[in-house]
Amino acid sequence: MTTAPARSARAATPVARQDDSPLPPAAFEHELRELARSRYHDTHPFNVRMHEGGLSPAELRAWVANRFHYQRSIPVKDALILAKLPEPSMRRSWLRRIQDHDGPAEGEGGIERWLRLGEAVGLDRAQMESGESVLPGVRLAVDGYVNFCRLSPALEAVASSLTELCAPNIMLTRLETFPIHYPWIEEPGLAYFRSRVPQGRRDGVEALTWVTDWARTRSEQLAALSALSFKCDVLWSLLDAVEHGSRPVSSR
Numbered sequence: 001m002t003t004a005p006a007r008s009a010r011a012a013t014p015v016a017r018q019d020d021s022p023l024p025p026a027a028f029e030h031e032l033r034e035l036a037r038s039r040y041h042d043t044h045p046f047n048v049r050m051h052e053g054g055l056s057p058a059e060l061r062a063w064v065a066n067r068f069h070y071q072r073s074i075p076v077k078d079a080l081i082l083a084k085l086p087e088p089s090m091r092r093s094w095l096r097r098i099q100d101h102d103g104p105a106e107g108e109g110g111i112e113r114w115l116r117l118g119e120a121v122g123l124d125r126a127q128m129e130s131g132e133s134v135l136p137g138v139r140l141a142v143d144g145y146v147n148f149c150r151l152s153p154a155l156e157a158v159a160s161s162l163t164e165l166c167a168p169n170i171m172l173t174r175l176e177t178f179p180i181h182y183p184w185i186e187e188p189g190l191a192y193f194r195s196r197v198p199q200g201r202r203d204g205v206e207a208l209t210w211v212t213d214w215a216r217t218r219s220e221q222l223a224a225l226s227a228l229s230f231k232c233d234v235l236w237s238l239l240d241a242v243e244h245g246s247r248p249v250s251s252r
Contacts (some may be wrong), residue, residue: 025213028221030250032212032224036232040170040235041236042166044240046239050174057141061183062116065128067238072101100195110195120190136239145160155214159224168198171193174195211224
């Protein structure tokens, strides 16, 4: 059993059960999985259109450019979470997430693969890195998530990452549908989606194990569920901003 992190103040208030007794771990895991499944952004209208081939090249470029703000913020939020973890073994394990995105060397990692996706859809790398085309709603959602990980206790910060439980499926959907609906995107540009399938499976299981172990009261379980719900809102809000935003993203 792993060492539990420091408890949050709001988790100390009993919620829903008078004695604050937790659900059994299997029942709590089911709650987490069901929440992730029902609230994940794969059902957002923009993602549905994307996977059905309904996006124009301009819309796809806008999504890639704006989503890049989220991609490059992932190792930042993971570094903030890493600092909260109580055991060296846990910090070593979480450090792998940062390396997955930043890469072990220049020109490697998830951020680099996303930049190559941007180039494959016709975006200029320097423009993407400048962030000049990031919509205000996207910036607000992503920066809010980073701040959540900065201010929240380890239990809730780690729980917010449990959207990883759903990530492999959406990546597989994109690997299946993009060559059919967007054949003008060269196959190497899809490398990010391919790499995230095994990474998401590994990371989701790891975080789920920690959260179900740490949440020893019903209040803590509910706090973890609330954190996961917030993360789902972040991803949904990001797509809302992209779908309704009007700032053009020029191609190369």
